[in-house]
Amino acid sequence: MQAYSYDMRDPVYEIAGMSISIHIITVENIYGLRPESVTLHHSHNRWTLDCSKLAWAGRQRSAEGWFSLVAERNGKGQIEIRMEAEAQHKIKSIKLMIRGLEPLTVFDYNFRTELSVDLGEDKLQVPGQVFFYPYNALKYTNNLKAPILFTRDKSSSRLTGFRSDDSKVRGKRFVVAPELSGAFKDKYTVELIHEANATEFDKRITIPSWIIQEGADPDAFYEDYLTFAESENGIGLVPWEKRTDFPAWLKDVALSLTIHGMHWSGYIFNKYEQMLDIIQYAAERIDGKHILVYLPGWEGRYYWQYGDYRPEPMLGGEEGFLRLCEETRKLGVHLMPMFGANCVNMWFHNFSEYGPNSFMKSPARTRYHIPEPDWDLSRGHDNGWQAFVNTGAPSWRKELVGQITELADKYPFDSVFLDLVHHWVNDPDHDVFEGMRLLKNDINTKRPDLLVVGENWYDGLLSIFPLFQVRPFLQQPAWVGRYARTVAHLLEAEPSRGSTGVHERGFAPYSRRPISKEYIPTVSFVDGTLEHAKEEIDRVIQDAHQYKKQFLKP
Known part of the structure; x- marks a missing residue:
């Protein structure tokens, strides 16, 4: 200041x-x-x-x-x-x-x-x-x-x-x-x-x-x-019980699994086959209809692949991802791949088709950019390949909606997670917040059956997305449960060794969050978590049973 x-x-x-x-x-x-x-x-x-x-x-x-x-x-x-x-x-x-x-x-x-x-x-x-x-x-x-x-x-x-x-x-x-x-x-x-x-x-x-x-x-x-x-003069908040803008099955979800795929560097935490093993383990202990599975790094190198989404060959390719989706659906489990709502790799071949007119920018037209994370550990924070684009811009929104819905048509997943929806700047060309509303609406116009989930929230976003991933050190007020539900952020440690998987935090102390109405019990998986932390995984699943009993309608 x-x-x-x-x-x-x-x-x-x-x-x-x-x-x-x-x-x-x-x-x-x-x-x-x-x-x-x-x-x-x-x-x-x-x-x-x-x-x-x-x-x-x-x-x-x-x-x-x-x-x-x-x-x-x-x-x-x-x-x-x-x-x-x-x-x-x-x-x-x-x-x-x-x-x-x-x-x-x-x-x-x-x-x-x-x-x-x-x-x-x-x-x-x-x-x-x-x-x-x-x-x-x-x-x-x-x-x-x-x-x-x-x-x-x-x-x-x-x-x-x-x-x-x-x-x-x-x-x-x-x-x-x-x-x-x-x-x-x-x-x-x-x-x-x-x-x-x-x-x-x-x-x-x-x-x-x-x-x-x-x-x-x-x-x-x-x-x-x-x-x-x-109120009719407000920003459109609708109480949870009155919302009709998401699939009804979300109100049966009592457990969220975060299963990490490929790190930015190319390190593999879980291939599609291993992801399925984890899902089957959980589904043997709680009805699959109560499970939501979030997949960061499913498309290949985390963040690097943003803007060009497809199954990653080194994780099992198209055949492996199709089997993961089909077998998960048979179990009644809901699968949620991750997509960057407003962040892309501008070095990809398709960027020229949607990117130049879509950059997020300040009122004075300074391009919105964040020198984080330090993906390559050069300590230089030089991630200029990473561009922030505005979902209010028609060309980027059309591109992202097209990629998501085409993949959903080909592979039977029923949820999508949109990363970074909380990022906001006062863009002079397109309203960033309204762009998020348009993005969600455009996805559901093509695929009304898809659950659309966001990262982090502020009050206006509660009128768009019904479920959010939230950081543990940014305390969530109980009133958020009046409008939406939350799950743990992917930067939270898994229980075997404290790894944060694809997230740049690296390692952190593991802690199981207490049960509350607005928070759906969540547990994360990297390589070795299932083998070395079954006791804690089972405790989280027991929390899910308690959540179901306490907060879900029979």
């Missing part, structure tokens, strides 16, 4: 007991309000602020434009703030700053822990923390599952809740930081930033409501948001 080296002289206005300032950020600069052009009115529980001219460069310069704010106190004592603005250039975002606050921590609702915001990330960063919604790949520990943040006053322990009631999945940033200069030096500021979809940048912007509540009860505040998200 950075700061300017001068006092921006942002005018401050008292609204509903808060000291607020405004920034209007266009594609080319940052603007504030010209104080002599502002009128502020207060009547009962309503405040209005109107500004007819903008300022920039610490109020050294003026610019044409206007800004309007309406704040109202609702029946719950919450402050609802709506804003509009117009400028001479296209507007990216509006920042609402609540200033002059006593020292704060951030209350993590999901972990129920306090987070300090006093330190910057390094010596070149100013103190403070930025929290991102829906996702920032380089700051994933500061990602929010919903556009909600809580702060706690260090002296009074009083919680304040901040949230955005938005009908769309659009970028939000929440900032908590001490000020470094000006009248509020050493006081804390909370910044609430709404960013328009880059596909819709315009000289005029209307901001969905920000809701602020001092003395908030976090459970009630979150519940208010979920109620909104389920």
Whole structure:
């Protein structure tokens, strides 16, 4: 996080007991309000602020434009703030700053822990923390599952809740930081930033409501948001019991098996024949209809083969994969190969047919790329062959849907896992979130019988996918079970030696997760797991029986 080296002289206005300032950020600069052009009115529980001219460069310069704010106190004592603005250039975002606050921590609702915001990330960063919604790949520990943040006053322990009631999945940033200069030096500021979809940048912007509540009860505040998200004005969340967008058999699944195929380097953990042995072992101990089998690295070199999917000759080829699918189906087991939703090998021959017009990119058209993982262990993180593409782009979506459905027509699997669906960027050409919705819909239009599963989640994705693979160290709130189910992430260790298989984590301590309604018991397999960890495998299968008894309808 950075700061300017001068006092921006942002005018401050008292609204509903808060000291607020405004920034209007266009594609080319940052603007504030010209104080002599502002009128502020207060009547009962309503405040209005109107500004007819903008300022920039610490109020050294003026610019044409206007800004309007309406704040109202609702029946719950919450402050609802709506804003509009117009400028001479296209507007990216509006920042609402609540200033002059006593020292704060951030209350993590999901972990129920306090987070300090006093330190910057390094010596070149100013103190403070930025929290991102829906996702920032380089700051994933500061990602929010919903556009909600809580702060706690260090002296009074009083919680304040901040949230955005938005009908769309659009970028939000929440900032908590001490000020470094000006009248509020050493006081804390909370910044609430709404960013328009880059596909819709315009000289005029209307901001969905920000809701602020001092003395908030976090459970009630979150519940208010979920109620909104389920409403006709929300983002389309549908409770699990009312969902009709997935095959009915998913509600019978009580056990998930992660069976690793081929590592990026070419190391083989399990061939198709060995995968079948594992499945048969499990199906002898619990009815096959309760088993979902996830296959990372089924198509060959993990990630390297992304974008050109087919059975891998060294794992058993077409004949071996066909037998795996057919025998699995006879057992009633559900088979789920893995596909990259938005990541491909751009060195493959077919990339030129769909790739150049499909790159994920920032609003300023910086190509979205993550120098992770360090696949070849060169310690150089040079994975430029790996491209991120947007499922909102018709050419890539058509290509991926075609590959998935053609394979499903040829090989009888009934589920697909889509990797990296949670990756998001404010792409100026195609809405990334809506691209995921279109991808899922296009797959099911061609093959309505296929279960489509995603990796990780934020609130909007719960309206698209019914099942997610989730990381163990990103604690899952119980409310996710209101809309979807989860299974263990492939980076979790298998029980024989702690291997994470195809995943770049390498080795990790093995731990069996406790049974809960939203989490389907999961166990992973690499080479030797079945032979050396049968006792623990059987325990997980017993957990599956308990899950079936406790949470599934007879």
